[in-house]
Amino acid sequence: MRKYSAFAIAREAFRHHSGWQRAWRSPEPKKSYQVVIVGAGGHGLATAYYLAKNHGIRDIAVIEKGWLGGGNTGRNTTIIRSNYLQDESAAIYEKARGLYEGLSAELNYNIMFSPRGVMMLAQTEHELRGYHRINQANAIQGVATEMLTPEQVKSKVPIMEINGPRYPVLGALWQARGGTARHDAVAWGYARAASDLGVDIIQQTEVTGITQSGGQVTGVQTTRGDISCKKLGIVVAGHSGVLAEMAGFRLPIESVSLQALVSEPIKPCIDVVVMANTVHGYLSQSDKGELVIGGGADGYNNYTQRGSFHHVEETVRALIETFPIISRLKQLRQWGGIVDMTGDRSPIIGKTPLGGCFINCGWGTGGFKSIPGSGWALAATMASGEPDELAAPFGLERFAEGRFIDESVAAGVAH
Protein backbone atom coordinates (compact mmCIF):
# COMPACT_ATOMS: atom_id res chain seq x y z
CA MET A 1 0.00 0.00 0.00
CA ARG A 2 1.45 3.33 -1.03
CA LYS A 3 1.20 5.87 1.75
CA TYR A 4 -1.08 8.91 1.40
CA SER A 5 0.82 12.13 2.15
CA ALA A 6 1.27 15.72 1.02
CA PHE A 7 4.27 14.48 -0.91
CA ALA A 8 2.13 11.87 -2.71
CA ILE A 9 -0.33 14.55 -3.78
CA ALA A 10 2.52 16.67 -5.18
CA ARG A 11 4.03 13.64 -6.92
CA GLU A 12 0.73 12.66 -8.51
CA ALA A 13 0.05 16.23 -9.60
CA PHE A 14 3.12 15.95 -11.82
CA ARG A 15 2.01 12.72 -13.49
CA HIS A 16 -1.65 13.32 -14.17
CA HIS A 17 -2.71 11.34 -11.10
CA SER A 18 -1.79 8.10 -12.81
CA GLY A 19 -0.10 6.56 -9.77
CA TRP A 20 -2.93 6.24 -7.27
CA GLN A 21 -3.62 2.66 -6.28
CA ARG A 22 -6.97 1.08 -5.57
CA ALA A 23 -7.79 1.67 -1.92
CA TRP A 24 -8.50 -2.03 -1.31
CA ARG A 25 -8.32 -5.29 -3.22
CA SER A 26 -11.45 -7.02 -4.58
CA PRO A 27 -10.40 -10.65 -4.32
CA GLU A 28 -12.31 -13.77 -5.31
CA PRO A 29 -13.44 -15.53 -2.12
CA LYS A 30 -11.27 -18.48 -1.07
CA LYS A 31 -12.87 -21.79 -0.05
CA SER A 32 -11.82 -21.42 3.53
CA TYR A 33 -10.63 -18.85 6.06
CA GLN A 34 -9.60 -18.96 9.66
CA VAL A 35 -12.05 -16.14 10.45
CA VAL A 36 -15.13 -14.97 8.58
CA ILE A 37 -16.80 -11.71 9.53
CA VAL A 38 -20.30 -11.10 8.18
CA GLY A 39 -20.97 -7.42 7.50
CA ALA A 40 -18.56 -4.78 6.22
CA GLY A 41 -19.88 -1.89 8.25
CA GLY A 42 -17.54 0.04 10.53
CA HIS A 43 -17.73 -2.56 13.29
CA GLY A 44 -17.02 -5.55 11.02
CA LEU A 45 -14.14 -3.81 9.27
CA ALA A 46 -12.63 -2.54 12.52
CA THR A 47 -12.85 -6.06 13.96
CA ALA A 48 -10.98 -7.45 10.95
CA TYR A 49 -8.38 -4.70 11.15
CA TYR A 50 -7.63 -5.22 14.85
CA LEU A 51 -7.60 -9.02 14.45
CA ALA A 52 -4.86 -8.55 11.86
CA LYS A 53 -3.07 -5.68 13.56
CA ASN A 54 -3.27 -6.55 17.26
CA HIS A 55 -3.50 -10.33 17.09
CA GLY A 56 -1.63 -11.29 13.93
CA ILE A 57 -4.62 -13.17 12.47
CA ARG A 58 -4.68 -12.30 8.77
CA ASP A 59 -6.54 -15.18 7.15
CA ILE A 60 -9.83 -13.28 7.32
CA ALA A 61 -12.74 -12.62 4.98
CA VAL A 62 -15.24 -9.84 5.56
CA ILE A 63 -18.39 -10.69 3.61
CA GLU A 64 -20.78 -7.91 2.66
CA LYS A 65 -24.07 -8.25 0.84
CA GLY A 66 -24.01 -4.72 -0.56
CA TRP A 67 -21.11 -2.32 -0.66
CA LEU A 68 -18.84 -1.72 2.30
CA GLY A 69 -20.09 1.02 4.61
CA GLY A 70 -23.49 1.04 2.89
CA GLY A 71 -25.44 0.03 6.01
CA ASN A 72 -25.90 2.20 9.07
CA THR A 73 -22.26 3.24 9.03
CA GLY A 74 -22.83 5.25 5.87
CA ARG A 75 -26.23 6.50 7.01
CA ASN A 76 -25.57 7.90 10.44
CA THR A 77 -25.23 11.45 11.69
CA THR A 78 -21.67 10.79 12.95
CA ILE A 79 -21.91 12.04 16.52
CA ILE A 80 -19.02 10.86 18.68
CA ARG A 81 -19.14 11.17 22.45
CA SER A 82 -18.52 9.02 25.52
CA ASN A 83 -20.69 10.64 28.21
CA TYR A 84 -22.81 7.61 29.07
CA LEU A 85 -24.05 6.73 32.53
CA GLN A 86 -22.75 3.27 33.42
CA ASP A 87 -19.08 2.48 34.01
CA GLU A 88 -19.07 -0.38 31.51
CA SER A 89 -20.32 1.96 28.80
CA ALA A 90 -17.89 4.73 29.71
CA ALA A 91 -15.03 2.25 29.37
CA ILE A 92 -15.80 1.12 25.84
CA TYR A 93 -17.10 4.44 24.47
CA GLU A 94 -14.16 6.34 25.93
CA LYS A 95 -11.73 3.78 24.52
CA ALA A 96 -13.37 4.34 21.13
CA ARG A 97 -13.27 8.13 21.42
CA GLY A 98 -9.62 7.96 22.36
CA LEU A 99 -8.82 5.76 19.37
CA TYR A 100 -10.72 8.17 17.10
CA GLU A 101 -8.31 10.93 18.13
CA GLY A 102 -5.40 9.12 16.55
CA LEU A 103 -7.23 7.19 13.88
CA SER A 104 -6.34 9.27 10.82
CA ALA A 105 -2.65 8.77 11.55
CA GLU A 106 -3.08 5.12 12.52
CA LEU A 107 -4.94 4.25 9.30
CA ASN A 108 -3.11 6.77 7.09
CA TYR A 109 -6.56 7.92 6.03
CA ASN A 110 -8.18 11.24 6.84
CA ILE A 111 -11.31 10.34 8.76
CA MET A 112 -11.92 14.04 9.47
CA PHE A 113 -12.34 13.60 13.21
CA SER A 114 -13.62 16.93 14.44
CA PRO A 115 -13.78 17.20 18.25
CA ARG A 116 -15.93 20.30 18.09
CA GLY A 117 -17.85 19.54 21.29
CA VAL A 118 -21.19 17.83 21.87
CA MET A 119 -23.97 19.64 23.71
CA MET A 120 -26.91 17.64 25.05
CA LEU A 121 -29.76 20.04 25.78
CA ALA A 122 -31.92 19.66 28.84
CA GLN A 123 -35.38 20.90 27.91
CA THR A 124 -37.33 19.46 30.82
CA GLU A 125 -36.60 19.37 34.56
CA HIS A 126 -36.43 15.62 34.37
CA GLU A 127 -33.79 15.74 31.66
CA LEU A 128 -31.79 18.33 33.59
CA ARG A 129 -31.65 16.05 36.62
CA GLY A 130 -30.70 13.12 34.39
CA TYR A 131 -27.78 15.07 32.93
CA HIS A 132 -26.56 16.21 36.36
CA ARG A 133 -26.42 12.55 37.31
CA ILE A 134 -24.49 11.63 34.17
CA ASN A 135 -22.13 14.56 34.67
CA GLN A 136 -21.27 13.26 38.14
CA ALA A 137 -20.95 9.69 36.96
CA ASN A 138 -18.60 10.94 34.21
CA ALA A 139 -16.46 12.72 36.81
CA ILE A 140 -15.92 9.42 38.61
CA GLN A 141 -15.25 7.60 35.33
CA GLY A 142 -12.65 10.15 34.25
CA VAL A 143 -14.69 11.31 31.27
CA ALA A 144 -14.48 15.09 31.07
CA THR A 145 -17.96 16.64 30.89
CA GLU A 146 -19.51 19.76 32.40
CA MET A 147 -22.94 21.30 32.89
CA LEU A 148 -23.71 24.49 31.03
CA THR A 149 -26.20 27.17 32.05
CA PRO A 150 -28.73 28.41 29.48
CA GLU A 151 -26.60 31.55 29.04
CA GLN A 152 -23.49 29.47 28.32
CA VAL A 153 -25.51 27.46 25.82
CA LYS A 154 -26.61 30.65 24.09
CA SER A 155 -23.06 31.99 23.88
CA LYS A 156 -21.81 28.77 22.27
CA VAL A 157 -24.77 28.53 19.89
CA PRO A 158 -26.09 32.02 19.15
CA ILE A 159 -28.67 30.71 16.65
CA MET A 160 -30.50 28.93 19.44
CA GLU A 161 -33.72 30.26 20.99
CA ILE A 162 -33.38 29.28 24.63
CA ASN A 163 -36.64 30.70 25.99
CA GLY A 164 -39.04 28.21 24.49
CA PRO A 165 -41.91 28.58 25.19
CA ARG A 166 -42.64 24.92 24.50
CA TYR A 167 -39.09 23.60 24.78
CA PRO A 168 -37.06 26.07 26.88
CA VAL A 169 -33.37 25.31 27.36
CA LEU A 170 -32.76 24.69 31.06
CA GLY A 171 -29.12 23.72 30.74
CA ALA A 172 -26.91 21.28 28.88
CA LEU A 173 -24.40 18.51 29.35
CA TRP A 174 -21.25 19.41 27.44
CA GLN A 175 -18.46 17.11 26.32
CA ALA A 176 -15.77 19.29 24.79
CA ARG A 177 -13.84 16.36 23.34
CA GLY A 178 -16.83 14.86 21.55
CA GLY A 179 -17.62 15.75 17.96
CA THR A 180 -18.01 14.16 14.57
CA ALA A 181 -16.02 12.27 11.93
CA ARG A 182 -16.57 11.46 8.29
CA HIS A 183 -18.60 8.21 8.37
CA ASP A 184 -17.61 6.86 4.92
CA ALA A 185 -13.98 7.61 5.62
CA VAL A 186 -14.06 5.53 8.79
CA ALA A 187 -15.31 2.52 6.81
CA TRP A 188 -12.96 3.21 3.91
CA GLY A 189 -9.95 3.81 6.16
CA TYR A 190 -10.42 0.55 8.05
CA ALA A 191 -11.12 -1.30 4.80
CA ARG A 192 -7.96 0.00 3.15
CA ALA A 193 -5.76 -0.72 6.15
CA ALA A 194 -7.30 -4.18 6.72
CA SER A 195 -6.96 -5.09 3.04
CA ASP A 196 -3.32 -4.05 3.19
CA LEU A 197 -2.78 -6.45 6.11
CA GLY A 198 -4.18 -9.31 4.00
CA VAL A 199 -7.89 -9.25 4.90
CA ASP A 200 -10.15 -10.19 1.96
CA ILE A 201 -13.16 -7.89 1.70
CA ILE A 202 -15.79 -9.64 -0.38
CA GLN A 203 -18.54 -7.25 -1.44
CA GLN A 204 -21.83 -7.96 -3.24
CA THR A 205 -21.98 -11.37 -1.56
CA GLU A 206 -24.78 -12.24 0.81
CA VAL A 207 -24.51 -14.78 3.59
CA THR A 208 -27.58 -17.01 3.24
CA GLY A 209 -26.86 -19.75 5.75
CA ILE A 210 -24.58 -20.77 8.59
CA THR A 211 -23.31 -24.35 8.74
CA GLN A 212 -22.47 -26.14 11.95
CA SER A 213 -21.49 -29.52 13.24
CA GLY A 214 -21.68 -30.75 16.81
CA GLY A 215 -22.54 -27.31 18.15
CA GLN A 216 -19.55 -25.74 16.46
CA VAL A 217 -19.68 -23.37 13.50
CA THR A 218 -18.08 -24.76 10.33
CA GLY A 219 -18.74 -22.04 7.77
CA VAL A 220 -21.20 -19.93 5.84
CA GLN A 221 -23.25 -20.36 2.70
CA THR A 222 -23.16 -17.36 0.43
CA THR A 223 -24.51 -16.24 -2.92
CA ARG A 224 -21.00 -17.03 -4.24
CA GLY A 225 -20.65 -20.48 -2.75
CA ASP A 226 -19.79 -22.04 0.58
CA ILE A 227 -16.92 -20.74 2.66
CA SER A 228 -15.65 -22.65 5.64
CA CYS A 229 -14.17 -21.05 8.73
CA LYS A 230 -13.00 -21.82 12.24
CA LYS A 231 -14.44 -18.68 13.77
CA LEU A 232 -17.37 -16.58 12.67
CA GLY A 233 -18.21 -13.00 13.65
CA ILE A 234 -21.74 -11.73 13.01
CA VAL A 235 -21.58 -7.94 12.75
CA VAL A 236 -24.68 -6.98 10.79
CA ALA A 237 -26.55 -4.43 12.96
CA GLY A 238 -30.22 -4.40 11.84
CA HIS A 239 -29.93 -7.85 10.27
CA SER A 240 -28.69 -9.54 13.46
CA GLY A 241 -32.01 -11.34 13.96
CA VAL A 242 -31.82 -12.75 10.44
CA LEU A 243 -28.28 -14.09 10.93
CA ALA A 244 -29.11 -15.40 14.42
CA GLU A 245 -32.02 -17.35 12.91
CA MET A 246 -29.53 -18.93 10.45
CA ALA A 247 -27.26 -19.85 13.35
CA GLY A 248 -30.15 -21.27 15.36
CA PHE A 249 -30.59 -18.85 18.25
CA ARG A 250 -32.66 -15.78 19.05
CA LEU A 251 -31.62 -12.36 20.24
CA PRO A 252 -33.17 -9.74 22.49
CA ILE A 253 -33.14 -7.38 19.52
CA GLU A 254 -35.75 -5.61 17.46
CA SER A 255 -35.01 -3.83 14.20
CA VAL A 256 -36.52 -0.47 13.39
CA SER A 257 -35.85 2.28 10.93
CA LEU A 258 -34.11 5.39 12.25
CA GLN A 259 -34.03 8.37 9.97
CA ALA A 260 -31.98 11.44 9.24
CA LEU A 261 -32.01 14.30 6.78
CA VAL A 262 -29.77 17.08 5.54
CA SER A 263 -30.69 20.60 4.52
CA GLU A 264 -29.38 22.52 1.57
CA PRO A 265 -25.89 23.91 2.32
CA ILE A 266 -25.67 27.30 4.03
CA LYS A 267 -22.86 29.43 5.46
CA PRO A 268 -21.31 28.25 8.73
CA CYS A 269 -23.74 29.00 11.55
CA ILE A 270 -23.14 26.36 14.21
CA ASP A 271 -19.77 24.92 15.19
CA VAL A 272 -20.77 22.34 17.79
CA VAL A 273 -23.05 19.30 17.80
CA VAL A 274 -26.39 19.87 19.52
CA MET A 275 -28.61 17.02 20.68
CA ALA A 276 -32.14 17.73 21.82
CA ASN A 277 -33.41 14.39 23.03
CA THR A 278 -36.75 15.57 24.38
CA VAL A 279 -37.81 16.47 20.87
CA HIS A 280 -35.97 13.58 19.21
CA GLY A 281 -33.80 15.86 17.13
CA TYR A 282 -30.12 16.62 16.82
CA LEU A 283 -28.17 18.87 14.59
CA SER A 284 -24.68 19.70 13.36
CA GLN A 285 -23.26 21.40 10.31
CA SER A 286 -21.17 19.46 7.82
CA ASP A 287 -18.06 20.85 6.17
CA LYS A 288 -20.13 21.31 3.03
CA GLY A 289 -22.52 23.53 4.96
CA GLU A 290 -25.51 21.21 5.12
CA LEU A 291 -27.29 20.94 8.43
CA VAL A 292 -27.25 17.27 9.36
CA ILE A 293 -30.40 16.48 11.31
CA GLY A 294 -31.18 13.21 13.04
CA GLY A 295 -34.70 12.19 13.80
CA GLY A 296 -36.59 9.57 15.75
CA ALA A 297 -36.95 5.84 15.34
CA ASP A 298 -40.11 4.21 14.05
CA GLY A 299 -42.54 2.79 16.57
CA TYR A 300 -42.68 -0.69 15.07
CA ASN A 301 -40.29 -3.27 13.63
CA ASN A 302 -39.28 -2.76 10.05
CA TYR A 303 -36.51 -3.18 7.52
CA THR A 304 -37.32 -0.26 5.23
CA GLN A 305 -34.31 2.12 5.41
CA ARG A 306 -36.87 4.89 5.02
CA GLY A 307 -38.74 5.81 8.18
CA SER A 308 -42.21 7.20 8.87
CA PHE A 309 -43.01 10.66 7.62
CA HIS A 310 -44.62 11.85 10.83
CA HIS A 311 -41.37 11.28 12.75
CA VAL A 312 -39.41 13.59 10.54
CA GLU A 313 -42.23 16.10 10.72
CA GLU A 314 -42.15 16.01 14.54
CA THR A 315 -38.39 16.41 14.64
CA VAL A 316 -38.32 19.35 12.29
CA ARG A 317 -41.31 21.03 13.92
CA ALA A 318 -39.61 20.90 17.30
CA LEU A 319 -36.16 21.91 16.05
CA ILE A 320 -37.60 24.97 14.35
CA GLU A 321 -38.69 26.28 17.71
CA THR A 322 -35.18 25.89 19.09
CA PHE A 323 -33.42 27.01 15.89
CA PRO A 324 -35.77 29.54 14.24
CA ILE A 325 -33.30 30.31 11.43
CA ILE A 326 -33.76 26.85 9.92
CA SER A 327 -37.45 27.33 9.20
CA ARG A 328 -36.92 28.46 5.60
CA LEU A 329 -34.30 25.84 4.70
CA LYS A 330 -35.06 23.22 2.10
CA GLN A 331 -34.47 19.56 2.77
CA LEU A 332 -31.93 18.07 0.42
CA ARG A 333 -32.07 14.37 1.26
CA GLN A 334 -33.79 12.08 3.74
CA TRP A 335 -33.04 8.42 4.46
CA GLY A 336 -33.24 5.71 7.08
CA GLY A 337 -31.07 2.94 8.49
CA ILE A 338 -32.18 -0.29 10.16
CA VAL A 339 -31.09 -0.07 13.76
CA ASP A 340 -30.83 -3.00 16.15
CA MET A 341 -32.42 -2.08 19.47
CA THR A 342 -31.88 -3.88 22.77
CA GLY A 343 -34.07 -3.34 25.81
CA ASP A 344 -31.33 -1.69 27.88
CA ARG A 345 -30.01 0.34 24.91
CA SER A 346 -26.57 -1.23 25.28
CA PRO A 347 -24.81 -3.46 22.75
CA ILE A 348 -24.20 -7.19 22.78
CA ILE A 349 -20.58 -8.27 22.27
CA GLY A 350 -19.26 -11.75 22.77
CA LYS A 351 -20.00 -15.44 22.46
CA THR A 352 -23.24 -16.97 21.21
CA PRO A 353 -24.93 -20.32 21.89
CA LEU A 354 -23.15 -21.63 18.76
CA GLY A 355 -19.51 -22.57 19.39
CA GLY A 356 -16.95 -20.51 17.49
CA CYS A 357 -19.63 -17.97 16.55
CA PHE A 358 -19.32 -14.49 18.02
CA ILE A 359 -21.64 -11.53 17.73
CA ASN A 360 -21.41 -7.78 17.92
CA CYS A 361 -24.75 -6.01 17.63
CA GLY A 362 -27.35 -4.01 19.48
CA TRP A 363 -25.57 -0.69 18.99
CA GLY A 364 -28.93 0.56 17.83
CA THR A 365 -29.06 4.28 17.26
CA GLY A 366 -25.60 4.98 18.64
CA GLY A 367 -22.80 2.76 17.43
CA PHE A 368 -20.85 4.95 15.05
CA LYS A 369 -19.01 6.55 17.97
CA SER A 370 -17.95 3.16 19.26
CA ILE A 371 -16.56 1.62 16.08
CA PRO A 372 -12.86 1.63 17.06
CA GLY A 373 -13.48 0.44 20.63
CA SER A 374 -15.95 -2.20 19.60
CA GLY A 375 -13.73 -3.56 16.83
CA TRP A 376 -10.86 -3.61 19.31
CA ALA A 377 -12.91 -5.53 21.90
CA LEU A 378 -14.46 -8.05 19.50
CA ALA A 379 -11.08 -8.74 17.88
CA ALA A 380 -9.57 -9.51 21.28
CA THR A 381 -12.57 -11.69 22.14
CA MET A 382 -12.42 -13.63 18.88
CA ALA A 383 -8.65 -14.05 19.02
CA SER A 384 -8.62 -15.57 22.50
CA GLY A 385 -12.08 -17.13 22.39
CA GLU A 386 -12.97 -15.51 25.70
CA PRO A 387 -14.57 -12.09 26.31
CA ASP A 388 -12.01 -9.34 26.59
CA GLU A 389 -12.21 -6.89 29.48
CA LEU A 390 -14.09 -4.19 27.55
CA ALA A 391 -16.51 -6.69 26.02
CA ALA A 392 -17.20 -8.91 29.04
CA PRO A 393 -20.02 -6.84 30.63
CA PHE A 394 -21.85 -6.79 27.28
CA GLY A 395 -22.28 -10.55 26.89
CA LEU A 396 -25.59 -11.94 25.67
CA GLU A 397 -26.05 -13.76 28.98
CA ARG A 398 -26.60 -10.47 30.82
CA PHE A 399 -30.30 -10.59 29.90
CA ALA A 400 -30.90 -13.99 31.46
CA GLU A 401 -28.88 -12.85 34.48
CA GLY A 402 -30.82 -9.59 34.82
CA ARG A 403 -27.54 -7.67 34.64
CA PHE A 404 -28.70 -4.86 32.37
CA ILE A 405 -26.53 -1.93 31.40
CA ASP A 406 -29.25 0.66 31.36
CA GLU A 407 -28.46 3.54 29.04
CA SER A 408 -31.96 4.59 28.15
CA VAL A 409 -31.35 8.13 29.44
CA ALA A 410 -27.77 8.66 28.34
CA ALA A 411 -28.51 7.12 24.97
CA GLY A 412 -31.52 9.38 24.61
CA VAL A 413 -33.66 8.36 21.75
CA ALA A 414 -31.07 8.75 19.24
CA HIS A 415 -27.70 7.64 20.44
Next chain:
Amino acid sequence: MLLLTCPYCGVSAEETEFHGGGEAHLKRHADGSSDDAFTAYLFERKNPKGIVFERWRHVYGCGKWFHAARCAVTLEVFGTYSAQTLKPPKSIITSIKAKRPDWEEIS
Protein backbone atom coordinates in the same frame (compact mmCIF):
# COMPACT_ATOMS: atom_id res chain seq x y z
CA MET B 1 -47.33 5.76 6.85
CA LEU B 2 -49.24 2.62 7.83
CA LEU B 3 -53.01 2.46 7.47
CA LEU B 4 -54.61 0.13 10.00
CA THR B 5 -58.20 -0.88 10.66
CA CYS B 6 -59.19 -1.45 14.25
CA PRO B 7 -61.10 -4.76 14.36
CA TYR B 8 -63.12 -3.56 17.37
CA CYS B 9 -64.51 -0.19 16.36
CA GLY B 10 -63.93 -0.63 12.63
CA VAL B 11 -62.13 2.68 12.22
CA SER B 12 -59.42 2.84 9.53
CA ALA B 13 -56.76 5.37 10.36
CA GLU B 14 -53.11 6.33 9.93
CA GLU B 15 -50.47 4.86 12.23
CA THR B 16 -50.36 8.01 14.34
CA GLU B 17 -53.74 7.07 15.79
CA PHE B 18 -52.32 3.75 17.03
CA HIS B 19 -49.42 2.59 19.14
CA GLY B 20 -47.29 -0.45 18.37
CA GLY B 21 -46.95 -3.04 21.13
CA GLY B 22 -44.37 -5.49 19.74
CA GLU B 23 -44.48 -9.17 18.91
CA ALA B 24 -47.85 -10.89 19.32
CA HIS B 25 -48.67 -14.41 20.50
CA LEU B 26 -45.84 -14.63 23.02
CA LYS B 27 -46.39 -17.51 25.38
CA ARG B 28 -46.27 -16.16 28.89
CA HIS B 29 -43.93 -18.22 31.03
CA ALA B 30 -44.02 -17.65 34.73
CA ASP B 31 -43.98 -19.74 37.92
CA GLY B 32 -42.64 -23.21 37.38
CA SER B 33 -41.13 -22.56 33.96
CA SER B 34 -37.48 -23.16 33.24
CA ASP B 35 -35.04 -20.23 33.29
CA ASP B 36 -34.53 -20.61 29.55
CA ALA B 37 -38.23 -20.43 28.78
CA PHE B 38 -38.65 -17.43 31.04
CA THR B 39 -35.68 -15.62 29.44
CA ALA B 40 -37.01 -16.37 25.99
CA TYR B 41 -40.44 -15.05 26.90
CA LEU B 42 -39.02 -11.87 28.38
CA PHE B 43 -36.32 -11.03 25.86
CA GLU B 44 -35.94 -13.14 22.75
CA ARG B 45 -37.79 -11.90 19.70
CA LYS B 46 -38.22 -13.34 16.21
CA ASN B 47 -37.68 -9.97 14.56
CA PRO B 48 -38.10 -11.47 11.08
CA LYS B 49 -37.28 -9.72 7.84
CA GLY B 50 -40.69 -10.63 6.49
CA ILE B 51 -44.16 -11.22 7.92
CA VAL B 52 -44.66 -10.07 11.50
CA PHE B 53 -47.59 -10.65 13.82
CA GLU B 54 -47.76 -7.82 16.27
CA ARG B 55 -49.80 -6.04 18.87
CA TRP B 56 -51.26 -2.61 18.36
CA ARG B 57 -53.38 -0.38 20.52
CA HIS B 58 -55.99 1.99 19.19
CA VAL B 59 -54.79 4.71 21.59
CA TYR B 60 -56.53 7.71 20.06
CA GLY B 61 -59.71 5.77 19.39
CA CYS B 62 -61.50 3.03 21.28
CA GLY B 63 -58.37 2.27 23.34
CA LYS B 64 -58.43 -1.47 22.68
CA TRP B 65 -55.50 -3.77 21.93
CA PHE B 66 -55.63 -5.79 18.71
CA HIS B 67 -53.32 -7.77 16.44
CA ALA B 68 -52.02 -7.10 12.95
CA ALA B 69 -50.17 -9.14 10.31
CA ARG B 70 -47.74 -7.01 8.36
CA CYS B 71 -44.65 -7.31 6.20
CA ALA B 72 -41.68 -5.63 7.87
CA VAL B 73 -40.01 -5.02 4.51
CA THR B 74 -42.80 -3.70 2.28
CA LEU B 75 -45.05 -2.55 5.17
CA GLU B 76 -48.03 -4.23 3.48
CA VAL B 77 -50.73 -4.98 6.05
CA PHE B 78 -52.37 -8.37 5.54
CA GLY B 79 -55.11 -7.78 8.05
CA THR B 80 -55.93 -7.00 11.66
CA TYR B 81 -57.65 -9.31 14.09
CA SER B 82 -58.82 -9.75 17.64
CA ALA B 83 -56.30 -9.86 20.47
CA GLN B 84 -58.29 -12.70 22.03
CA THR B 85 -56.57 -15.40 19.99
CA LEU B 86 -53.50 -17.51 20.67
CA LYS B 87 -52.50 -17.66 17.02
CA PRO B 88 -53.33 -15.84 13.79
CA PRO B 89 -56.75 -16.85 12.41
CA LYS B 90 -57.02 -18.91 9.21
CA SER B 91 -58.36 -15.98 7.18
CA ILE B 92 -55.18 -13.99 7.89
CA ILE B 93 -52.91 -16.92 7.03
CA THR B 94 -54.87 -17.40 3.78
CA SER B 95 -54.50 -13.78 2.79
CA ILE B 96 -50.73 -13.92 3.46
CA LYS B 97 -50.33 -17.20 1.50
CA ALA B 98 -52.30 -15.77 -1.42
CA LYS B 99 -49.61 -13.14 -1.90
CA ARG B 100 -46.58 -14.98 -0.51
CA PRO B 101 -46.96 -18.64 -1.53
CA ASP B 102 -43.46 -19.48 -0.26
CA TRP B 103 -43.97 -17.96 3.15
CA GLU B 104 -43.69 -20.25 6.16
CA GLU B 105 -44.62 -19.30 9.67
CA ILE B 106 -41.68 -19.24 12.10
CA SER B 107 -42.48 -21.25 15.18
